[in-house]
Amino acid sequence: xxxxxxxxxxxxxxxxxxxxxxxxxxxxxxxxxxxxxxxxxxxxxxxxxxxxxxxxxxxxxxxx
Amino acid sequence: xxxxxxxxxxxxxxxxxxxxxxxxxxxxxxxxxxxxxxxxxxxxxxxxxxxxxxxxxxxxxxxxxxxxxxxxxxxxxxxxxxxxxxxxxxxxxxxxxxxxxxxxxxxxxxxxxxxxxxxxxxxxxxxxxxxxxxxxxxxxxxxxxxxxxxxxxxxxxxxxxxxxxxxxxxxxxxxxxxxxxxxxxxxxxxxxxxxxxxxxxxxxxxxxxxxxxxxxxxxxxxxxxxxxxxxxxxxxxxxxxxxxxxxxxxxxxxxxxxxxxxxxxxxxxxxxxxxxxxxxxxxxxxxxxxxxxxxxxxxxxxxxxxxxxxxxxxxxxxxxxxxxxxxxxxxxxxxxxxxxxxxxxxxxxxxxxxxxxxxxxxxxxxxxxxxxxxxxxxxxxxxxxxxxxxxxxxxxxxxxxxxxxxxxxxxxxxxxxxxxxxxxxxxxxxxxxxxxxxxxxxxxxxxxxxxxxxxxxxxxxxxxxxxxxxxxxxxxxxxxxxxxxxxxxxxxxxxxxxxxxxxxxxxxxxxxxxxxxxxxxxxxxxxxxxxxxxxxxxxxx
Ligand SMILES: Cc1cc2nc3c(=O)[nH]c(=O)nc-3n(C[C@H](O)[C@H](O)[C@H](O)COP(=O)(O)OP(=O)(O)OC[C@H]3O[C@@H](n4cnc5c(N)ncnc54)[C@H](O)[C@@H]3O)c2cc1C
Numbered sequence: 001x002x003x004x005x006x007x008x009x010x011x012x013x014x015x016x017x018x019x020x021x022x023x024x025x026x027x028x029x030x031x032x033x034x035x036x037x038x039x040x041x042x043x044x045x046x047x048x049x050x051x052x053x054x055x056x057x058x059x060x061x062x063x064x
Numbered sequence: 065x066x067x068x069x070x071x072x073x074x075x076x077x078x079x080x081x082x083x084x085x086x087x088x089x090x091x092x093x094x095x096x097x098x099x100x101x102x103x104x105x106x107x108x109x110x111x112x113x114x115x116x117x118x119x120x121x122x123x124x125x126x127x128x129x130x131x132x133x134x135x136x137x138x139x140x141x142x143x144x145x146x147x148x149x150x151x152x153x154x155x156x157x158x159x160x161x162x163x164x165x166x167x168x169x170x171x172x173x174x175x176x177x178x179x180x181x182x183x184x185x186x187x188x189x190x191x192x193x194x195x196x197x198x199x200x201x202x203x204x205x206x207x208x209x210x211x212x213x214x215x216x217x218x219x220x221x222x223x224x225x226x227x228x229x230x231x232x233x234x235x236x237x238x239x240x241x242x243x244x245x246x247x248x249x250x251x252x253x254x255x256x257x258x259x260x261x262x263x264x265x266x267x268x269x270x271x272x273x274x275x276x277x278x279x280x281x282x283x284x285x286x287x288x289x290x291x292x293x294x295x296x297x298x299x300x301x302x303x304x305x306x307x308x309x310x311x312x313x314x315x316x317x318x319x320x321x322x323x324x325x326x327x328x329x330x331x332x333x334x335x336x337x338x339x340x341x342x343x344x345x346x347x348x349x350x351x352x353x354x355x356x357x358x359x360x361x362x363x364x365x366x367x368x369x370x371x372x373x374x375x376x377x378x379x380x381x382x383x384x385x386x387x388x389x390x391x392x393x394x395x396x397x398x399x400x401x402x403x404x405x406x407x408x409x410x411x412x413x414x415x416x417x418x419x420x421x422x423x424x425x426x427x428x429x430x431x432x433x434x435x436x437x438x439x440x441x442x443x444x445x446x447x448x449x450x451x452x453x454x455x456x457x458x459x460x461x462x463x464x465x466x467x468x469x470x471x472x473x474x475x476x477x478x479x480x481x482x483x484x485x486x487x488x489x490x491x492x493x494x495x496x497x498x499x500x501x502x503x504x505x506x507x508x509x510x511x512x513x514x515x516x517x518x519x520x521x522x523x524x525x526x527x528x529x530x531x532x533x534x535x536x537x538x539x540x541x542x543x544x545x546x547x548x549x550x551x552x553x554x555x556x557x558x559x560x561x562x563x564x565x566x567x568x569x570x571x572x573x574x575x576x577x578x579x580x581x582x583x584x585x586x587x588x589x590x591x592x593x594x595x596x597x598x599x600x601x602x603x604x605x
Contacts, residue, residue, distance in 0.1 A: 006466040006468050007467045008471050009468060010468075013471045013472045014472075017472050017474070018443070020455065021443060021452050024449060025449075029450050029451065032451040033451075036451075062465055
C-alpha cells in the first residue's frame with residue numbers, strides 16, 4: 001500500500017499534457033466527457049491500490 | 065520613396081553615401097547581411113571578429129522604438145559575451161527569480177527559479193530590445209574602429225534580388241536613388257515578414273493563433289512594485305483573458321493583456337482605453353506614465369529550409385514563434401552563433417560548402433523545439449476547446465493545493481539552447497560515465513575556475529578541453545588548429561566542472577566547436593580519433 005503521490009511524478013509534464021489535450025481534438029463536449037471517464041477508470045485500475053484510490057477521490061473533491 | 069515603417073528609438077547608422085553607389089560596375093562583397101535587427105547585427109559581428117568583410121543593409125537608420133523582446137536568456141548572454149557585448153546588457157538588465165501565478169481572484173502559488181550556481185551569467189535578464197540592439201551595434205562600431213571590416217548602411221532598402229550559382233545581385237534603394245551590389249553570400253535577417261523570403265518565393269508555413277495581445281509598457285510613479293513576474297489566468301478585473309506583469313529597467317513595467325481576436329484595433333489603441341484596462345488591473349491609486357503600447361498577434365511558422373544555395377536565412381525571417389517563452393530573439397542569437405563560424409570557415413577555404421547544410425539541420429531542429437514549446441505555452445494560456453479549458457483550469461485549481469500540478473502550469477517556458485542530438489558534426493559519445501548534459505551536440509555549460517569562468521576561455525575557435533589528463537599543445541587537422549585548455553582538479557574549487565564535465569569519469573577530453581557546442585568527448589586523448597572528430601566537425605567526413 002502506497003501513499004497518494006501529490007508531488008511532481010511525471011517526467012516530462014509538458015509532453016504528457018500535450019498528449020492529453022490532443023486526445024480530445026475533434027471531440028464534442030459530450031464525447032470528451034465520456035473519454036475522460038474512460039481514461040479515469042483505466043488509470044484507476046492501473047493504480048489498483050484501494051487506499052490510494054480513496055485518497056485520490058478525496059483529494060480531487062477539494063475546491064479552491 | 066523610402067519612408068520609415070516604424071519610429072526610431074536611436075538613430076545609430078544614419079544614411080551616408082558610399083563609394084559603391086558611384087562605381088561603374090556593381091561591387092562584389094563576400095557577405096551581405098540583409099536587415100540590421102538584432103540577429104543581422106549579431107551575425108555581422110561574428111563574421112567581423114573573424115576578419116571576414118561584411119556589409120549590413122537596413123532600410124532604417126537605427127533601432128526601432130518600443131520593446132518587443134524583454135527576456136534575454138543565459139545562452140544569449142553567453143553568445144553576446146563572445147561578441148563582446150554582454151557586459152553592458154547585464155549591467156543594464158534586471159534579474160528576477162520570483163514568479164507568481166494568479167487565477168481569477170487569487171494567487172495560486174509562487175515560485176523561485178533558484179538558478180544553478182557557478183555560471184557567469186544569470187538565467188536571464190529583462191532588458192528592452194532597443195537597449196539590447198544598441199549594445200550590439202555599439203560593439204560593431206567598436207570593432208570597426210579597431211579596423212574590423214564591418215559596415216552598416218542605413219536607409220539602404222533591398223528591393224530586388226537575383227540569385228546565381230555563386231553569388232546574388234541586389235537592387236538597393238537609397239534616399240539618393242538606387243544602386244546595384246553583388247555578394248558571394250547573402251544572409252537574410254529581414255524579420256518575420258521577410259521581403260527576401262517573399263521575393264524568392266519561399267514558403268513560410270505553420271499555425272496562426274487567433275488572439276490579440278495588447279502591450280503597455282508603463283513607468284510607475286511613486287510606486288514600488290517588486291521585481292517579479294506575475295501571470296494572471298482569467299483575472300477577475302476582466303481587462304484581459306490573461307495578463308502578464310513584468311519588470312524592465314528604468315522603472316518600466318510590461319503589462320501584456322490578452323484581448324481576444326475580434327477587436328477594433330484603433331479603438332483598443334486609444335490611450336483612454338488602454339488606461340481603462342490598466343486602471344482596472346492596477347487599481348485606481350497607482351500612478352503611471354505610458355511609455356509604449358502596441359497590439360500584436362502571432363504565428364508559429366518556419367521555412368522548410370534555411371539555406372538556399374548562396375542565400376541563408378536567420379532569425380525571425382527563418383522562423384517565428386509566439387512571444388510566450390521568449391524564444392524569438394533568443395533562438396535567433398543561436399542562429400548567428402551557429403552560422404558565423406561555419407560561414408567563416410567556408411569563406412576561408414577551411415571547410416566545404418556542405419558544412420552550411422549542418423546550419424540548416426541543426427537550426428531547423430532548434431526552431432522545431434522552440435515552436436513546440438511556444439505552441440504548448442500558447443495552448444495552455446489560450447485553450448482552444450472547451451475541454452482544453454476545463455483541463456487547464458483543473459491544473460490551476462490543483463496547483464493551489466498540490467505541488468504536483470505546478471510543473472504543468474505553463475505560462476511560458478524558459479528559453480534553453482537546443483542540444484544538437486544526431487547532428488552529422490557529432491562523434492559518438494565515448495565518455496561512458498560522462499554527464500548527459502555535456503554529451504556531443506550539447507552547448508557547454510559554464511563553470512567557475514580558479515581564474516574566471518570556463519566559457520570565457522572557449523571563445524570563437526575549436527578547443528580541446530582536457531580535464532585531469534595529458535593532451536598535446538595543439539592539434540592541427542585540415543588547416544584548422546585547435547587551442548588547448550588543460551584543467552586539473554585544483555582549478556575546480558567548487559566541483560562544478562567535475563559535476564558538469566566528468567560525472568563518474570576520472571578524466572575527460574572534449575572537442576568543443578567555436579559556438580561552444582560539444583563535438584566529441586572521450587576519457588583519454590587519442591590523436592587519430594580526435595583528428596577524425598575534428599574533420600567531422602568541419603564537414604569533411
Ligand atoms: C510582443 C513581442 C514580445 C517579444 N518578446 C521576446 C522576448 O521576450 N524574448 C525574445 O527573445 N524575443 C521576443 N520577441 C521576438 C523578437 O522581438 C524577435 O525575435 C527579434 O526582433 C527578431 O530579430 P531579427 O533580427 O530576426 O528581425 P527584426 O528585429 O524584425 O529585424 C529585421 C530588420 O530588417 C530590416 N528590413 C526589413 N526589410 C528590409 C529590406 N527590404 N531592406 C533592408 N532592411 C530591411 C528591418 O527594418 C529590421 O531592422 C518578441 C516579439 C514580440 C512581437
